[in-house]
Amino acid sequence: LTDVKNKEEGFWRLSKLSVPVDKDPGKDHLGISEGLLEAIAKVLEFPVATMLPQEAFSIVRKSFDARKLLKEPKFIYTVDMDIKKLLNLEPRTWDFVSRLEPKVGVVEYIPDEKVSGDLINIIDDSRRIGIGIGSNGSPHNTHSGESCKFPKLKKPRVAVVGSGPAGLFAALVLGELGAEVTLIERGQAVEKRGRDIGALVVRRILQSESNLCFGEGGAGTWSDGKLVTRIGRNSNSVQAVMKTLVHFGAPPNILVDGKPHLGTDKLVPLLRNFRQHLQQLGVNLMFGTRLDDLLVENGRVVGVKVSNVNHGLPSTVQKLVYDAVVLAVGHSARDVYEMLLQYNVDLFPKDFAVGLRIEHPQELINNMQYSALATEVRDGRGKVPVADYKVVKYVGEEEIGAAAGSGETTRSCYSFCMCPGGQIVLTSTNPTELCINGMSFSRRASRWANAALVVTVSSKDFEAMQCHGPLAGVEFQREFERRAATMGGGNFVVPAQNVTDFLENKLSDTPLPRSSYRLGVKAANLHELYPTHITQALQHSITMFDKELPGFISKDALLHGVETRTSSPLQIPRNSENYESTSLKGLYPIGEGAGYAGGIVSAAVDGLYAGFAVAKDLNLYEGGI
Ligand code: FAD
Numbered sequence: 001l002t003d004v005k006n007k008e009e010g011f012w013r014l015s016k017l018s019v020p021v022d023k024d025p026g027k028d029h030l031g032i033s034e035g036l037l038e039a040i041a042k043v044l045e046f047p048v049a050t051m052l053p054q055e056a057f058s059i060v061r062k063s064f065d066a067r068k069l070l071k072e073p074k075f076i077y078t079v080d081m082d083i084k085k086l087l088n089l090e091p092r093t094w095d096f097v098s099r100l101e102p103k104v105g106v107v108e109y110i111p112d113e114k115v116s117g118d119l120i121n122i123i124d125d126s127r128r129i130g131i132g133i134g135s136n137g138s139p140h141n142t143h144s145g146e147s148c149k150f151p152k153l154k155k156p157r158v159a160v161v162g163s164g165p166a167g168l169f170a171a172l173v174l175g176e177l178g179a180e181v182t183l184i185e186r187g188q189a190v191e192k193r194g195r196d197i198g199a200l201v202v203r204r205i206l207q208s209e210s211n212l213c214f215g216e217g218g219a220g221t222w223s224d225g226k227l228v229t230r231i232g233r234n235s236n237s238v239q240a241v242m243k244t245l246v247h248f249g250a251p252p253n254i255l256v257d258g259k260p261h262l263g264t265d266k267l268v269p270l271l272r273n274f275r276q277h278l279q280q281l282g283v284n285l286m287f288g289t290r291l292d293d294l295l296v297e298n299g300r301v302v303g304v305k306v307s308n309v310n311h312g313l314p315s316t317v318q319k320l321v322y323d324a325v326v327l328a329v330g331h332s333a334r335d336v337y338e339m340l341l342q343y344n345v346d347l348f349p350k351d352f353a354v355g356l357r358i359e360h361p362q363e364l365i366n367n368m369q370y371s372a373l374a375t376e377v378r379d380g381r382g383k384v385p386v387a388d389y390k391v392v393k394y395v396g397e398e399e400i401g402a403a404a405g406s407g408e409t410t411r412s413c414y415s416f417c418m419c420p421g422g423q424i425v426l427t428s429t430n431p432t433e434l435c436i437n438g439m440s441f442s443r444r445a446s447r448w449a450n451a452a453l454v455v456t457v458s459s460k461d462f463e464a465m466q467c468h469g470p471l472a473g474v475e476f477q478r479e480f481e482r483r484a485a486t487m488g489g490g491n492f493v494v495p496a497q498n499v500t501d502f503l504e505n506k507l508s509d510t511p512l513p514r515s516s517y518r519l520g521v522k523a524a525n526l527h528e529l530y531p532t533h534i535t536q537a538l539q540h541s542i543t544m545f546d547k548e549l550p551g552f553i554s555k556d557a558l559l560h561g562v563e564t565r566t567s568s569p570l571q572i573p574r575n576s577e578n579y580e581s582t583s584l585k586g587l588y589p590i591g592e593g594a595g596y597a598g599g600i601v602s603a604a605v606d607g608l609y610a611g612f613a614v615a616k617d618l619n620l621y622e623g624g625i
Contacts, residue, residue: 010083011110012100013060014043017077021373024075026383027064030256032057036077043106046096056086063258064385066369073373073384076258080110118243119169119608120277123176155180156618159304159322161291163187164218165600166591166607167328168274169241173611174326175281177620182320183283186290186309186333187215189275190268197222200426201518204491209290209309212427212437213332216287217271219427219592220600224419224440225262227254229601241604248273259388263442291336292317294325294587296343301325301586324586324614328607330593331568332429334474346573346583347470349462350595353416353566354480355454355538356526356559357436358499359515360552362421365389365449368551379421380443386420389451391545391552399540411456413541416566418451420444423516424560426492433481434488435564436517448516452563453545455537464531473569480529484562487524495524499557502526503539513558521560529561571595579613588614 023035032054040057041049057079066073083097102109117125156179160171163185175181186209187193193215199205200212213219227245229238242260246252249270254260262270278285288310295303303321308314329336337347366374369387376382392414417437421444427437438450462472465479487495494517498508508523515521527535546553572589573582574596581587590596590610597603615621 008083008087008097009111012081012083013078013108013110014040014081014106015078015108016106017043017079018065018074019077021073021075021376021384024383027062027075027385028253030059030062030253032059032079036079039077040079040081044096044100051090051092053086053089056082056089058082059256061258062256066373066384066387073370117240118247119172119240120176120244120247122240123173156323156620157182157321158324158326158614158618159184159320160326160328161185161304162218162328162330162333162591162593163216163285163287164328164330164591165220165604166597166610167218167326168271168278169244169604169607170326170328170590170611170614171278171283171607172244172274172281173608174615174620175278175283177611177615179615179618179620181278181281181283182286182322183278184286184289184291184304184306185214185216187211187287188310189285189287190216190221190271192287193221194268200492204519206426206428206431206492207311208429209288209311211429212425212439213330213429216275217267218603219330219332220603221267221271222264222425222439223267223600224417224422224438224444225264225267225442225600226417227260227262227601229599229605231602231605237605237608238601241601241608245270248277259385261440261442261444263440263444265441288313291329293339294343294584295319295321296584299585301584323618324588326588326590326610326614327572327594328591328603328610330591331565332427333593334471334478336593337471337474337570340572340584341470343584345581345587347570348573349459349470349473350568350571351456351458352473352569353414353454353456354477354530354534354562354564355413355416355452356561357424357438357450357563358415358453358557358559359424359448359450359517360554360557362386362447362449364551364554364556365420368549379445381445386444386449388418388420388449389415389549390418391415391541391548393541393544395455395537395540399536411537413453413455413537415545416452416454416563418449420449421446422450423448423518424450424494425517426494426519427565428481428485428492431492432485433478434485434492434494435477435481435562436494436560437563437565446516450516450560452566453538453542453559454563454566455534455541457534461531461534470570477564477569480562480564483529487529487561488522492519493522494519495526495529495561496521497524497526497559498555499542499553499559500555502559503542503553513556515558515560517560521558524561526559526561567598568592568595577613578617579610580617 017039019035037049061078158179161184188210196207196210290309293305308316366387376384419438419440422440462476467475501508572594591603597606
């Protein structure tokens with residue numbers, strides 16, 4: 001805990017303030033309600049809640065807690081109390097302020113307001129007053145006192161390949177710091193990409209270059225847009241990413257919400273604004289342009305070979321010269337991995353997870369999580385959020401039959417990328433392979449709740465399937481994606497099985513329970529998909545999840561195959577200082593595809609840091625990163 005230096009200044013952070021649902025204005029309200037003031041007064045041991053001035057408090061976090069062990073579901077708040085404001089507005093409160101003492105996890109003194117701006121303003125400030133970005137992303141003074149060498153006679157030229165979160169944030173930082181940036185994206189801008197996805201869903205036409213994985217905004221554009229991350233929600237880098245998203249049009253409540261999410265309808269306009277800003281910075285955007293090859297001279301990347309892949313237009317090839325190439329291609333660009341091997345770029349297989357996607361009626365999940373309060377959900381318009389869940393279990397050798405030769409003794413089985421009020425979507429980039437994921441709109445109003453149920457896999461599993469070498473994990477994924485396509489019978493139809501039948505290893509009767517997946521489901525025995533130990537791990541964990549969430553095993557719950565692209569199956573080693581590949585100079589592998597992120601926010605943060613690292617390598621920036 002920070003020492004209290006001057007009780008008349010700074011902030012006190014009050015955490016774990018709980019407000020019962022009937023005293024809270026609801027999930028969308030971010031003001032200081034009477035119920036919240038009561039909770040604040042209780043923590044401060046202040047006798048009259050209504051005497052506390054609302055203006056002195058600001059909400060840092062608001063989440064909804066409906067865990068069964070609680071007597072009643074509650075909203076849980078973290079609030080900052082601005083002492084100066086409090087004393088100006090209500091001088092009589094001085095007495096209790098002088099008595100305030102820190103209390104671990106509940107009351108914390110913060111000498112200065114811990115504020116980080118959005119990235120654009122941080123960079124703008126750093127340029128104006130000569131500061132750099134600290135190791136945690138916060139502005140700090142640099143030894144030279146001058147962070148950016150402006151103006152430069154010749155701007156360094158940088159290609160950023162991939163316009164997912166990693167590529168966008170890297171391009172933003174580099175553009176802001178004065179590089180001449182070209183953003184190369186094989187897929188289409190969101191407007192055209194939306195039409196291509198429409199054609200996929202309605203007419204079963206899969207464009208191999210413009211789909212749920214490829215196109216402006218990357219894999220997360222037609223997604224649930226969950227912005228939860230395991231890399232430290234309160235770090236300044238995450239805050240800078242979140243504030244930048246708000247700058248481009250995301251609703252400000254993502255800064256406060258305990259489980260922030262956007263939904264596709266909010267992501268698409270946000271990306272348009274992001275694009276406009278990049279264009280204003282002078283970033284050259286090349287959509288429908290695929291990186292096919294690198295130009296390498298004397299062991300250093302000096303440019304790229306790209307082709308125009310706009311459907312309907314003749315393909316043209318271009319060679320473009322750059323000082324640095326940032327590779328932010330995501331984990332579905334398998335052709336890029338293969339191309340990198342030709343240049344002996346180190347790629348190492350990495351653990352990830354595979355499994356199935358389970359779908360329940362959303363109403364069932366609401367009832368399961370909220371009991372009587374489920375009526376308050378009202379298709380996402382109600383007081384409490386549409387219910388979600390998160391389950392994780394470790395499954396040991398005894399439960400999965402001596403691990404069937406895989407050599408693993410325990411595996412973790414968990415739900416992943418849960419989409420309340422969402423739908424299951426096709427994320428294949430090739431018609432012979434079938435894989436799925438989930439998306440939703442901001443209101444999460446659909447009748448379905450889907451989530452991946454996955455089991456960790458490692459090199460031992462890849463070898464057991466005769467998948468070897470740097471791309472072993474990719475081959476492993478591909479094998480199950482092909483099996484799923486065959487089991488579905490083609491045309492992107494997904495093999496599916498009722499959960500109860502999956503547990504009993506028998507084919508489900510038709511008709512199957514209804515599914516949100518628009519391209520059709522076909523009854524299949526999903527035991528024929530994965531090796532026995534993976535299937536058994538899934539079976540066992542589902543039984544355990546049902547103990548935690550009674551009703552999880554339901555005749556209305558349908559398992560869909562397959563979920564294989566949970567994170568990158570490999571890592572491209574890079575220098576931790578400048579982010580350059582350890583095996584090929586001039587190449588900067590970043591984001592999820594390079595094995596440094598898993599999810600929208602962590603990919604964006606990796607792009608942010610990479611942007612500064614590359615700028616530093618190019619002498620555009622001298623601050624710390
Ligand atoms: P990507 O987003 O994959 O971007 C890579 C980009 O590179 C793509 O646009 C691709 O077209 C382009 N590219 C690839 N190869 C080339 C080439 N040769 N030439 C030019 N361009 C190329 N994460 C969350 O945190 N929350 C969620 O709710 C969520 N939901 C998801 C739902 C779906 C349907 C999917 C598919 C993913 C979801 N994810 C979610 C995961 C998230 O999208 C990724 O973790 C994140 O997008 C990774 O960012 P990235 O920039 O590293 O790569």
